[in-house]
Amino acid sequence: DSGVTQTPKHLITATGQRVTLRCSPRSGDLSVYWYQQSLDQGLQFLIQYYNGEERAKGNILERFSAQQFPDLHSELNLSSLELGDSALYFCASSSPRGVQETQYFGPGTRLLVL
Amino acid sequence: GQQLNQSPQSMFIQEGEDVSMNCTSSSIFNTWLWYKQDPGEGPVLLIALYKAGELTSNGRLTAQFGITRKDSFLNISASIPSDVGIYFCAGQSYNTDKLIFGTGTRLQVFP
Numbered sequence: 001d002s003g004v005t006q007t008p009k010h011l012i013t014a015t016g017q018r019v020t021l022r023c024s025p026r027s028g029d030l031s032v033y034w035y036q037q038s039l040d041q042g043l044q045f046l047i048q049y050y051n052g053e054e055r056a057k058g059n060i061l062e063r064f065s066a067q068q069f070p071d072l073h074s075e076l077n078l079s080s081l082e083l084g085d086s087a088l089y090f091c092a093s094s095s096p097r098g099v100q101e102t103q104y105f106g107p108g109t110r111l112l113v114l
Numbered sequence: 115g116q117q118l119n120q121s122p123q124s125m126f127i128q129e130g131e132d133v134s135m136n137c138t139s140s141s142i143f144n145t146w147l148w149y150k151q152d153p154g155e156g157p158v159l160l161i162a163l164y165k166a167g168e169l170t171s172n173g174r175l176t177a178q179f180g181i182t183r184k185d186s187f188l189n190i191s192a193s194i195p196s197d198v199g200i201y202f203c204a205g206q207s208y209n210t211d212k213l214i215f216g217t218g219t220r221l222q223v224f225p
Contacts, residue, residue, distance in 0.1 A: 002156065002158065031211060042117050042162075042202075042215055043213075048211055048212060050211075056210055056211060058212060069159070102159060103147075103159075104159065105149075105154055105156035105158070105159075106156070107154075107156050108156050
C-alpha cells in the first residue's frame with residue numbers, strides 16, 4: 001500500500017459526459033501528479049500540483065483540468081469524453097527529499113467511455 | 115508524448131533464471147527509477163538511482179545508472195513466480211519533477 005488513495009476504482013460512462021477523479025496523497029506529501037496509461041501510449045504525464053499551485057504541465061488535453069485543494073487532495077476533471085479517453089488514470093504524490101522527489105503511485109481509476 | 119526506449123518488450127523465462135532489461139534515452143536524466151506494475155494496480159517503486167555510475171540493489175534486484183546518464187539497466191536474479199508483471203523505467207530531469215516512462219517490459223515466469 002503506497003498510501004495514495006484514488007476513487008473511484010472503476011468508472012463507466014458515455015461519450016460527451018464529464019467525470020471527476022479524486023486523489024488523496026500520502027500524509028505529508030505536497031506534490032500530486034496525474035498520469036494517463038492507455039494500451040498504446042504507456043504512462044503519460046498529464047499535470048503536477050504542488051501545495052495547491054500548478055507546477056508542471058504535460059500532454060494534458062484542454063478538455064481535462066485539475067486542481068489541488070487546501071487539504072492537498074486533488075481532482076482531475078475530464079469533460080466532453082471521447083472513446084479514446086478510455087484508460088487507467090493514476091495519481092502519484094511526493095515530498096522533497098533533499099533535491100530528489102520520489103513519486104508513489106495510487107491504485108488508479110479505470111475509465112471506460114462507451 | 116515522450117517515452118524512453120525499453121527492451122526487451124516481453125520476456126518469458128523459467129523460474130530460477132536471471133533477467134536483464136534496459137532503458138535508453140536520447141536525453142540526459144538526473145534520476146533513474148524502476149517501477150513494477152501488477153495487473154490492475156499502480157506502479158510500485160523498486161529502485162531509485164541518483165548518480166551516474168551508481169549501482170543499487172534491493173534484494174534480488176540490481177539496477178545501475180549509466181555513466182552517460184542516458185541509460186539504465188535492471189537485473190533480477192533467481193526469478194520467482196511473483197516477479198511476474200510489467201517493469202517500467204522512468205527518467206527525471208534536473209529542472210522538472212515529472213517522470214518520463216519507458217515503454218515497459220512484460221515479464222512472465224513459468225514454474
